Amino acid sequence: MSPAANISADDARRAVLQAADELFYAHGIGGVVMSDVRDSSGVSMRRLYAMYPSKSELVAAWLTDRHDRWMTWFTAAVERHVAGGADPLLATFDAIGEWVAAPGYRGCAFINSLAETSELTDSHRTIIADHKRDLVHHLAGLAARDHHDAPEWLPAALAVIIDGAIVQCTIFASTEPLAAARSAVRQLLETIPA
Amino acid sequence: MSPAANISADDARRAVLQAADELFYAHGIGGVVMSDVRDSSGVSMRRLYAMYPSKSELVAAWLTDRHDRWMTWFTAAVERHVAGGADPLLATFDAIGEWVAAPGYRGCAFINSLAETSELTDSHRTIIADHKRDLVHHLAGLAARDHHDAPEWLPAALAVIIDGAIVQCTIFASTEPLAAARSAVRQLLETIPA
DNA sequence: TTGACACGAGAATGATCGTTCTCGTATCGT
DNA sequence: ACGATACGAGAACGATCATTCTCGTGTCAA
Numbered sequence: 001m002s003p004a005a006n007i008s009a010d011d012a013r014r015a016v017l018q019a020a021d022e023l024f025y026a027h028g029i030g031g032v033v034m035s036d037v038r039d040s041s042g043v044s045m046r047r048l049y050a051m052y053p054s055k056s057e058l059v060a061a062w063l064t065d066r067h068d069r070w071m072t073w074f075t076a077a078v079e080r081h082v083a084g085g086a087d088p089l090l091a092t093f094d095a096i097g098e099w100v101a102a103p104g105y106r107g108c109a110f111i112n113s114l115a116e117t118s119e120l121t122d123s124h125r126t127i128i129a130d131h132k133r134d135l136v137h138h139l140a141g142l143a144a145r146d147h148h149d150a151p152e153w154l155p156a157a158l159a160v161i162i163d164g165a166i167v168q169c170t171i172f173a174s175t176e177p178l179a180a181a182r183s184a185v186r187q188l189l190e191t192i193p194a
Numbered sequence: 195m196s197p198a199a200n201i202s203a204d205d206a207r208r209a210v211l212q213a214a215d216e217l218f219y220a221h222g223i224g225g226v227v228m229s230d231v232r233d234s235s236g237v238s239m240r241r242l243y244a245m246y247p248s249k250s251e252l253v254a255a256w257l258t259d260r261h262d263r264w265m266t267w268f269t270a271a272v273e274r275h276v277a278g279g280a281d282p283l284l285a286t287f288d289a290i291g292e293w294v295a296a297p298g299y300r301g302c303a304f305i306n307s308l309a310e311t312s313e314l315t316d317s318h319r320t321i322i323a324d325h326k327r328d329l330v331h332h333l334a335g336l337a338a339r340d341h342h343d344a345p346e347w348l349p350a351a352l353a354v355i356i357d358g359a360i361v362q363c364t365i366f367a368s369t370e371p372l373a374a375a376r377s378a379v380r381q382l383l384e385t386i387p388a
Numbered sequence: 389t390t391g392a393c394a395c396g397a398g399a400a401t402g403a404t405c406g407t408t409c410t411c412g413t414a415t416c417g418t
Numbered sequence: 419a420c421g422a423t424a425c426g427a428g429a430a431c432g433a434t435c436a437t438t439c440t441c442g443t444g445t446c447a448a
Binding site for chain 2: 026027028030031106107110111112113114115116117118119128129132151153154156157159160161162163164165167168170171172176177178179180181183184187188190191
C-alpha cells in the first residue's frame, strides 16, 4: 500500500470520479477548474495529476464512467416500470420522467458536453457517440421483446424522441415535452404490430 | 455620421453580428475570445465595447439575431417544400434535412449554448426558451393547416422530435436519425384525421 | 534511529481572457 | 489653419486557469 497516502488509490479514484461527475454535470466542463475537483474530492493536485495527466483525460474518464452508471440506472429503471405492467418502449419514457423530475436535473451530460466544442477532443466525441449507439442498441432490444415486427427505423426514432425530450425538458424546465412525446409514441406504437 | 469611423455604425453592427454568429456557432461561446470577434469583424475593441458593453451582452444580441434569422430561414424552407407538394408537418423534416447536410452544421445554436452553463445568465436562458416556444408555435400553425383535428400534444411532440433529430444528427455526423424520425412522424400522421 | 522516499499543501509559472487605457492620428466646425 | 474630439491599434491590467514545483512531514526498511 502507498506509504503516506491518506486513502487508498481506489478510494481516491472513486472520490475523484464522483466529484468530477457532480461538478462537470452541474457546471459544464468549462465551468469547472481543476482545483474545484481537488476541493470537492479531497484528493491533492499531485495525486489528481498522477491519476489523470490532464483535465482532458479526466473528462474522458468521467464520460466513460458516467456512461456505465447511466446505462445501468436506465436499464434498471425501465425494468422496474415494465414489471409494473408498462410496455417496454413506453417504460423508457417513465424512466426518463423520473430523471427529469429529480433535483439537479440538467439534461444529458453527453449532449451537453458535445456542445462545449472548445473543451473536446475526438476521443471524447467517440465516447459520446458510443453512448448514444448503446442507447439505440438497448432500445432495439426492448422493441424486440413486444414488437417483433417493428419497422427497422423504430429504435433510432425512439432514441431521437427520447433525446429530444431530454433536451426540451431542460430548456423549458418542465416535464411537459416528455409527456407530449410519450403521447406521440403511444399512438405510434398502436399502429405497430406486436 | 461618426467623425473618424471607417465604417458606419450600422455596418459595424452587422459585421460584429456576422462574426459573432460564425465564431460562436462554430466554436461555442467559451471557445471564442473577444479579440477573435474583433479580428473577424474588423471592428476595433473600442467600438465593440461601445456597442456591447460585455461579452455577455454580445452573446445575448447574437442569440436574438440568430433566432430571427433561423426562424425566417426555417419558415421559408418549409414553405418551399410545401409548395413542392409535401405535407406541411413532414416538410419540416425536409427543411431540417437541408440544414443538417450543409457544411459547417453543428446542431442547434440554442441547445448548444444552453449546455455552456458557465457562460450563461438568466436572460440568455430566456431567449433560448423563447426560441423553442416560437418553434412550437410555428409547428402548431402548420398542424392547423392540414390536420384540423390533431391532438393537442402534436406540436409539442413534433418539436421534441425535431430537436432530437437535430441533436442526434450532430452526435452521429449523419442524417440517418433524421430519416428515422421522419419515418416515425409519417406513420404517426397517418393515424391523425385530416 | 536514520536515510530514502512518497506524499499533501499550496505557492509558483506561464498562458489566456475580459476589459480598459494610452497614444498618435484623422476629422469636424469654425 | 486650429483646437476639440472620436477613433483605431494595440499595450496594459487584473483575474483565472492548467500544470508543475517546492518544501516540510510522515512512513518504511534496515
